[in-house]
Amino acid sequence: MSLTDWKAYKPVLIPNIKDYHKIDVYEKHGGYGALKKILADQDTLTPQHVTETVKNAGLRGRGGAGFNTGLKWSFMPKPDGGPRYIAANGDESEPGTFKDRVIFEFNPHTFIEGSIIAAYAMSITTVYVYIRGEYRSWIRMMEKAVSDAYERGYLGQNILKSGFSVDMVLHSGAGAYICGEESSLMESLEGKRGYPRVKPPFPAQKGLWGRPTTINNIESLANVPLIFNNGADWYKGTGAATHPGPLLYGISGHVNRPGVYEYPTGMLVTDLINEVAMGVRGGKRVKALIPGGSSTPPLRGDALDGVRMDSDSLRQAGSMLGTAGMCILDEDTDMVDYLWRVSHFYHHESCGQCTPCREGTGWLEKTLLKIKAGDGTMRDLDLLLDLCTQMEGRTICALADAAAWPVRYTITRFRDEFEARVKNTVYALS
Amino acid sequence: MQNFEFTKEELAKIDAIIARYPNPQPAVMPVLWMAQEKYGHVEPDVQKLVARTLNLPEAHVHGVATFYTQYYKERKGKYVLDVCTSFSCQACGGYETLHYLEDKLGIKAGETTPDGMFSIQSVECLGACGYAPMMQITNDVYVNHLTPEKLDKVIDDLKKDQLPEFESIPLVQNRTTAMENE
Amino acid sequence: MAEIFIDNKRYEFEGQTKVLQFILDQGLELPFFCYHPSLSIPANCRQCYVEAGQPVLNRETGEYELDDNGERVIRFFPKLMTACSLDATDGMVIKTHVTSELVRRGQKDILEFILINHPLDCPICDQAGECPLQIQTYKYGPEGSRFEHKKVHKPKRIQLGPRVVLDAERCINCTRCVRFTEEISKSNQLTISQRGDHNYPITAPGTEFDDPYSINTVDICPVGALTSTDFRFKARVWEMSSTPSIDITNAKGCAVDIWTRDNLVMRITPRYNPHVNDYWMPDAGREAYKIYNENRISRPEMVVNKDSIKTSWNNALLTISEKLTGAETGKTLVFASAYASVEDNYAIQQFFARFANTTVIYVPDIKPGTGDDFLITDDQAPNSSGCKLLGINEVDADQAKGMIDSGTYETLVILQEDLVGRGIASTESLTQYFSVYLGTNNNSTSRSASVTIPITTAAEHFGSYVNVDGRIQRTLPAKETLYTDRRLDLQMSMGRLDHYGTRFDNWVSDNNKIDCIPAWEFLVRLSHEMNLEFRYNEAREIIDEIALKNSSFAGISYERMDRELGIALQDQPSKELNPA
Numbered sequence A: 001m002s003l004t005d006w007k008a009y010k011p012v013l014i015p016n017i018k019d020y021h022k023i024d025v026y027e028k029h030g031g032y033g034a035l036k037k038i039l040a041d042q043d044t045l046t047p048q049h050v051t052e053t054v055k056n057a058g059l060r061g062r063g064g065a066g067f068n069t070g071l072k073w074s075f076m077p078k079p080d081g082g083p084r085y086i087a088a089n090g091d092e093s094e095p096g097t098f099k100d101r102v103i104f105e106f107n108p109h110t111f112i113e114g115s116i117i118a119a120y121a122m123s124i125t126t127v128y129v130y131i132r133g134e135y136r137s138w139i140r141m142m143e144k145a146v147s148d149a150y151e152r153g154y155l156g157q158n159i160l161k162s163g164f165s166v167d168m169v170l171h172s173g174a175g176a177y178i179c180g181e182e183s184s185l186m187e188s189l190e191g192k193r194g195y196p197r198v199k200p201p202f203p204a205q206k207g208l209w210g211r212p213t214t215i216n217n218i219e220s221l222a223n224v225p226l227i228f229n230n231g232a233d234w235y236k237g238t239g240a241a242t243h244p245g246p247l248l249y250g251i252s253g254h255v256n257r258p259g260v261y262e263y264p265t266g267m268l269v270t271d272l273i274n275e276v277a278m279g280v281r282g283g284k285r286v287k288a289l290i291p292g293g294s295s296t297p298p299l300r301g302d303a304l305d306g307v308r309m310d311s312d313s314l315r316q317a318g319s320m321l322g323t324a325g326m327c328i329l330d331e332d333t334d335m336v337d338y339l340w341r342v343s344h345f346y347h348h349e350s351c352g353q354c355t356p357c358r359e360g361t362g363w364l365e366k367t368l369l370k371i372k373a374g375d376g377t378m379r380d381l382d383l384l385l386d387l388c389t390q391m392e393g394r395t396i397c398a399l400a401d402a403a404a405w406p407v408r409y410t411i412t413r414f415r416d417e418f419e420a421r422v423k424n425t426v427y428a429l430s
Numbered sequence B: 001m002q003n004f005e006f007t008k009e010e011l012a013k014i015d016a017i018i019a020r021y022p023n024p025q026p027a028v029m030p031v032l033w034m035a036q037e038k039y040g041h042v043e044p045d046v047q048k049l050v051a052r053t054l055n056l057p058e059a060h061v062h063g064v065a066t067f068y069t070q071y072y073k074e075r076k077g078k079y080v081l082d083v084c085t086s087f088s089c090q091a092c093g094g095y096e097t098l099h100y101l102e103d104k105l106g107i108k109a110g111e112t113t114p115d116g117m118f119s120i121q122s123v124e125c126l127g128a129c130g131y132a133p134m135m136q137i138t139n140d141v142y143v144n145h146l147t148p149e150k151l152d153k154v155i156d157d158l159k160k161d162q163l164p165e166f167e168s169i170p171l172v173q174n175r176t177t178a179m180e181n182e
Numbered sequence C: 001m002a003e004i005f006i007d008n009k010r011y012e013f014e015g016q017t018k019v020l021q022f023i024l025d026q027g028l029e030l031p032f033f034c035y036h037p038s039l040s041i042p043a044n045c046r047q048c049y050v051e052a053g054q055p056v057l058n059r060e061t062g063e064y065e066l067d068d069n070g071e072r073v074i075r076f077f078p079k080l081m082t083a084c085s086l087d088a089t090d091g092m093v094i095k096t097h098v099t100s101e102l103v104r105r106g107q108k109d110i111l112e113f114i115l116i117n118h119p120l121d122c123p124i125c126d127q128a129g130e131c132p133l134q135i136q137t138y139k140y141g142p143e144g145s146r147f148e149h150k151k152v153h154k155p156k157r158i159q160l161g162p163r164v165v166l167d168a169e170r171c172i173n174c175t176r177c178v179r180f181t182e183e184i185s186k187s188n189q190l191t192i193s194q195r196g197d198h199n200y201p202i203t204a205p206g207t208e209f210d211d212p213y214s215i216n217t218v219d220i221c222p223v224g225a226l227t228s229t230d231f232r233f234k235a236r237v238w239e240m241s242s243t244p245s246i247d248i249t250n251a252k253g254c255a256v257d258i259w260t261r262d263n264l265v266m267r268i269t270p271r272y273n274p275h276v277n278d279y280w281m282p283d284a285g286r287e288a289y290k291i292y293n294e295n296r297i298s299r300p301e302m303v304v305n306k307d308s309i310k311t312s313w314n315n316a317l318l319t320i321s322e323k324l325t326g327a328e329t330g331k332t333l334v335f336a337s338a339y340a341s342v343e344d345n346y347a348i349q350q351f352f353a354r355f356a357n358t359t360v361i362y363v364p365d366i367k368p369g370t371g372d373d374f375l376i377t378d379d380q381a382p383n384s385s386g387c388k389l390l391g392i393n394e395v396d397a398d399q400a401k402g403m404i405d406s407g408t409y410e411t412l413v414i415l416q417e418d419l420v421g422r423g424i425a426s427t428e429s430l431t432q433y434f435s436v437y438l439g440t441n442n443n444s445t446s447r448s449a450s451v452t453i454p455i456t457t458a459a460e461h462f463g464s465y466v467n468v469d470g471r472i473q474r475t476l477p478a479k480e481t482l483y484t485d486r487r488l489d490l491q492m493s494m495g496r497l498d499h500y501g502t503r504f505d506n507w508v509s510d511n512n513k514i515d516c517i518p519a520w521e522f523l524v525r526l527s528h529e530m531n532l533e534f535r536y537n538e539a540r541e542i543i544d545e546i547a548l549k550n551s552s553f554a555g556i557s558y559e560r561m562d563r564e565l566g567i568a569l570q571d572q573p574s575k576e577l578n579p580a
């Protein structure tokens, strides 16, 4: 489907079908068909073949980093008879992101089916689904869906008499953004403080309980059945060429019709803002767009023309696709206030394990608070940029980068606003 | 002094939880949740109970309990109102909502009303950014699109121990076009 | 052999090694905090940054790609790498602060971050002077701080347990202490609590950090966050002299350093010995400083008309000499001791060998169930194995009691053993004898003996001890006695204060020198008095003689003990000494 006829696009990941979350309805519309097809023909549709298909379809992770999902699966070592795991990442805590919960609520079985196919492709023994603790309502829905899938024989021992077995276990978080980071998630699953691990070793070598593990986002896994139902070519042809497939866009902020939408990747951000979300409230102009969760660098409202929601286009524009959780800030937004609040988040959520992040996130927030209060100086702006340099790429996990990027790019892209807020002296005389 | 103990049924449930993992340690989070549900908090004595039940070092359980913000390390009000003030909600009136509640209940974020009914907290993104401003009640139901009127009603209902209903919010596209199969 | 280039210099290495450990092994310097060679590697402090690169291999030929100048093409990692967690690989190129501006900047940045929430209380902090944070800040840190906000406040002066105090504001969250209790002592009594910059280590509420190894966390804490309840505020590091020694409070013989100031032992800390104790020691062993300092016997004592009085060395020697010369052959019972050194035991064994039928015995002091399978043994004494290998007769406490009560003997010579305290003899039974007690501390045995001879402790003499696993190690004198002088004995350590202190300084006096000599030296003097052939000038001569005469000790020497961190003796003493 070409990107111009997005208006005719019909959601396939979250189809517009009543009660689709119910297993009967899902099955009635061909649900679990992809799984059945694969398990019935394991000689041709070998695990390697399944992995290759996903790889060639071009599905890229929806958790933030956008890594090719099939390629990631292919990193798993050969099975040695011991346990192997998928950790499905439903931590969904990056501010501005609220799309995985739509899958839990409206199409849990496509996620479960995708997970089972992934498990088959990697000879997984157990899929642990880590869901943020705040999503208690959605965990309940998932509990029902998983137990239904067990009942119908899609999960458990000898699935559909195919000889393949896999279990699925739900695990609730308890309030820690960092547990969305894949190695922290594994620590948390192991019943520890969510301290990210030093890499290498990578999860495929040493993951949960020291065993080979693959971490995939919920939406990534939910995409898998689509590839087998509609074919890899269909998938590749949907949306942006280098980053294809249907994508859940979570739109928030100052727009008339916020919410979660499903469209192909590569949509023009201007279309999304002006047409899909029906424009900015009160007819105001866009001051900034945060394209994919609070860690992605904000783009200026006057630099959005031609920018598309895929990783290549956004990289060119100076940001990232992240989780496709878009937040639109209108012309009246106080960027100092916004940036302070984002910094407050990372300060609050730093696990505190490594020095640059533990100390740097707090220092960023305190400095921004000072500027917000009108006590900042020009020197503080330079200091903030310096601190970003001292944090980026220097830590165990990417939370420090996630904290630094918005600071760096908000200050550079909206410098006039910051300069207007600091004392008009280069060095405060004291 | 209160005696903290799991019942036989609860212990059986805990055994079932342990069985989902290769060893008992991963059960610490689910069991802390169970304990919090039962007692409303995980104060040190409850942490001890969890450690004892799972045969884990007390220090370990303490480390875990203090890492995760949803575990209440001290007693809170009967209803904990977690107002999201993260940046999307901030843009859409998260702080105004928080302050409205503070004024209404006469307490500040982080405090509990003297009658022990309500605690207010300013929390990070709850994954409902498109439905801002919003809040979560005692780690459970989300209340979206808050307005002063809606807040007044929620508080009145809570005083009568009536929790708001879960609001199902579909894809916007699916909201605006007729459903198939209808 | 694989090669690695560090700051343009080539080194060779074998097997698996982390880059930081390799750098340290070469005697090179790289600042770090969280890494500890015996603990897991969390790489959380980020102080050990290096630039690291690997040579590019030509896919087809498998050879190194060369540039126009014929040099290997090196592909550097895009980020600074933590050397502690980085595996050395063949051909790797490492740049440290010596050659990399980026590394220098990285080190400075980390120190700036660490210091923003670290209190500025070096002047009142016990760690000052031996603080990695202080030292590295001087060497690699920023000149000042750009931090102009309030520091995070955390609990201070928390008594974590009976022996360790926490100042959480000083903590840099390296997690060494927590890892120690999880991985080494396995008490699991500590955790990091809270999150982010509110993190600090603590016990579970209402529990105590009473781990029998707790003070090791004080040693490995790279800042003054954990301090020893006992040692707190007692002495500054630069005022003390340290002397290598061993722990004499059980049979493991942990290698230790004895820290003295003005001839008082201020503290005892573990010294690295991979064959015995690695970097650790039990808390109990640190208490030994009290044995060295307090309640010492100084100057010989004699009972005259039922009163114990101080007497001269000459008088004591004369009295003993007369008694021994007059004593009937076969009527002297000599107690050697598992609490005394190999040298002293050998000397007493040899000295009495010339008196026909004299019985020399020792009584092991084993309390079953008090040990663990780490560094605490059931055996309470440091040298049971030594006594055994010297061929001294071992008797148990009941047998020994029987011998004392049997009426067979007239004279008792007791080396160090507190017979009364251990219940082997009673005060009354001792008064039946002419008894000589060669001891270090006042106790009920010394008070009951006819003559008491003050001898040196392990902190005052050269002495060897054979541990429960058959390893012989030695002590060096850390404290001066009235007869030794660290300015003359070049083997004694000289701290700053010992060097430059004068009588007019606060901490320099003669008050703490004990009037005592090694037991072997006393026996030499006694032989003079008795006109016997028994001559040694120093402990070294004794150990050399043992090495020649006793096959169990063949080939040993002080030099080897020092160089090889003790020597595993050929004849392993029987395992029954260590029932665990």
Ligand SMILES: Cc1cc2nc3c(=O)[nH]c(=O)nc-3n(C[C@H](O)[C@H](O)[C@H](O)COP(=O)(O)O)c2cc1C
Pocket: A060, A061, A062, A063, A064, A065, A066, A067, A069, A089, A090, A091, A092, A093, A094, A177, A178, A179, A180, A181, A182, A183, A215, A216, A217, A218, A220, A221, A397, A398, A399, A402
């Ligand atoms: C600080 C941090 C937070 C993260 N949070 C999430 C999250 O909430 N959900 C998620 O799916 N991925 C999150 N990620 C990304 C994961 O580490 C991981 O890359 C992802 O789950 C892999 O799945 P995918 O390849 O399917 O995208 C986070 C990463 C970082 C560094």
Ligand code: SF4
Pocket: A178, A195, A196, A349, A350, A351, A352, A353, A354, A355, A357, A358, A395, A396, A397, A398, A399, A400
């Ligand atoms: S970067 Fe931050 S969140 Fe990640 S490990 Fe370090 S301290 Fe923890």
Ligand code: SF4
Pocket: C170, C171, C172, C173, C174, C175, C176, C177, C178, C201, C217, C220, C221, C222, C223, C225, C226
């Ligand atoms: S108390 Fe010391 S050893 Fe423990 S984490 Fe803090 S700095 Fe490290």
Ligand code: FES
Pocket: A095, A096, A097, B084, B085, B086, B087, B088, B089, B090, B124, B125, B126, B127, B128, B129, B130, B132, B134
């Ligand atoms: S920012 Fe409030 S729910 Fe996401």
Ligand code: FES
Pocket: C032, C033, C034, C035, C042, C043, C044, C045, C046, C047, C048, C049, C082, C083, C084, C085
């Ligand atoms: S020593 Fe701490 S990170 Fe390497």
